[in-house]
Amino acid sequence: MEIRQIAADERTDTMFPLQTYAFMPSPWTEADRETYAKRMVFYRTVTSLIAEEGGQTLAGVAAFPMRQNVRGVVHDMAGVASVSTHPSARRRGLVRQLMTRLMQQMREQGCAVSALYPFRPSFYGKLGYVGVPRVRTATFAPEGLSHLLRAELPGEVERLHLSEGFDDYNALTLRLLEDRHGFSVYDETRTSEFRESPSLWVAIARVDGEVVGAVTYWIDQYGGDLVAGDLLTTGPMGRALLLQFFARHVDQVARIVLKIDTNEVPELWGTDFAVLTEGRVDLPRRGGPMVRLLAIEALNGLRAGAEQDVTVEVVDDELIGGRYRITGAAGRLAVEETREEPQATLTCAGISALAYGVLDPIEVMTRGFGRMEGPAVERLAALFPRDMPYLFADF
Template structure:
């Protein structure tokens, strides 16, 4: 058996055969399988490792080179996907071997963080990934938005097919990447597939010449549902303009359904708006994302409150070690080993022992330090918890891209 990195043109006959079996209707109709090569341009920059026994591919793991905002800083992000194994080669350790090698190679190439959608969260928790909140889906009747039809709102709407409005949507998501914690973006070569497929409408809200909201969507038929993707806005006005657009469909569709960020509150969008909001998880088909740090360099320079603590990270091949985290100057300084940091004092800082999942959960803002021991993510004395809480206040990450 050998592990090797695939060339792009090899995918249809190797890793994609396993992905078809794992994630698609199987067996795939011959005419659909014959068209797979048409999708190769959308995977040209992906990294795929496979385990092979002779000519037989036993397992594969892929990575999409992405970018993600972590507490205001945009990092290179390894979006792990296409984790598959041959049905006769499962539970033999191939995925563990491939994932460990892939993450190690990517860490060495400068990738600071990684995210994925797990088939089983507990499996990836052993690889240092921490769970992130799942975006929610909200549905409502457009008739309940009647008040917005009477509102005199500044700004304007632009309605286009996605092939014509793609640049607007891509530019707006780039803006959100720079400002929204947890937000991630696919590379251009992958994201452009939406423009080429041209299977969606896009409506964008503008004010003073600037895009303040955008959403892509489809309609499944007269009297049916308008299915909107992520409702993206940077202001209440942007959201109001999009809701007003939805309201204009009152005589066309019975329901509006849209995806919203985990910290959104649809019940407050309008008076007399009856909403159904849910975040439904099931395994392995509908799962919340997970993320982890591949290097503590991802924390260096973050804007933070004063705090000083030492963390000993254990049981991880990528970030294990002792680190001093010092936020005395309003920017987090990370020093590995016995360094004293920029605000050295004679007193030793409190020390916490964390797993990779524990430090990742703090970095992404999804757990309080007091929760970490309860979840088996480390040992955090009270004094260390106070310092970690100052350095990593709770935050709600919004992992936008579905990869």
């Protein structure tokens, strides 16, 4: 068995058959293959690895070059995707070998963090990944927002085809990348494919000419659903303008289905407002995302909750294993290697969970991601306060 990196043009004859069998209705057609081949121009910067044996591709993995905000610091990120194996080659450890090499290679290419959507979380947990919240959906009837139709708001919403409004939409995502913990975006090569995404509208909210919100959507049928993407806003006014826009569809659609982050509280959008807010995770189709640190240096500069310091040992991980002193000063974290005796022992999943703010130290221990004494629990809790990330950008 040989592992090798392939160019984008090679994916059609190597990874495509595996991906379509794993993730799409099958068998695939020649038209499916041609469509896929045309898309490869947008995959030129993707790192793709395959495992071959006797000239046959048995498994493949890939990493999209992305950027992600982690507690106020924007890092280069490896967005792992296209993970698939030929049915006859499963349970042979091929994906584990490919992932180990991919993570090492992406770290060497400058990626400090990584994220993915798992087919089985426990498998990726053994590779150091830990779960973060899945995007929520809010489902409601537009008449529940009727009060907004009477509101005089200082702004306007423009409806455009996504290809026409793409520059403003993309500029907003880049702005939110700098502000929102967990937010991530593709590089320019991959992003350019979305400009031509078919059959999507984009509603763009502006106040005094400044974009304060945007959301993509499509309508499935008259009297049916308005299905929207992520509600992207810079604050309450952007949200109000976009919700007011949705309210104007009261005599056209029965329901609005909208993606929201975990900080949104849709039941407070109106009085007597009936809404179903759901964060659904079921496997293998709807796995919650997972993340991990690829380099311990990713902790440098993150927002710190207090001026504390603690010595930790990260174990069982080839990429970030070692002893480190983590210090919080002037609101930021700093990390350095040390020979001091550790006050806490953490796995990669444990330190990643603290860095991303999804678990506190007690939960890290109860999940089996680390061991620590009382003082270290308090110090780590102070350094890494709870802060739920919003992992925008499906991949």
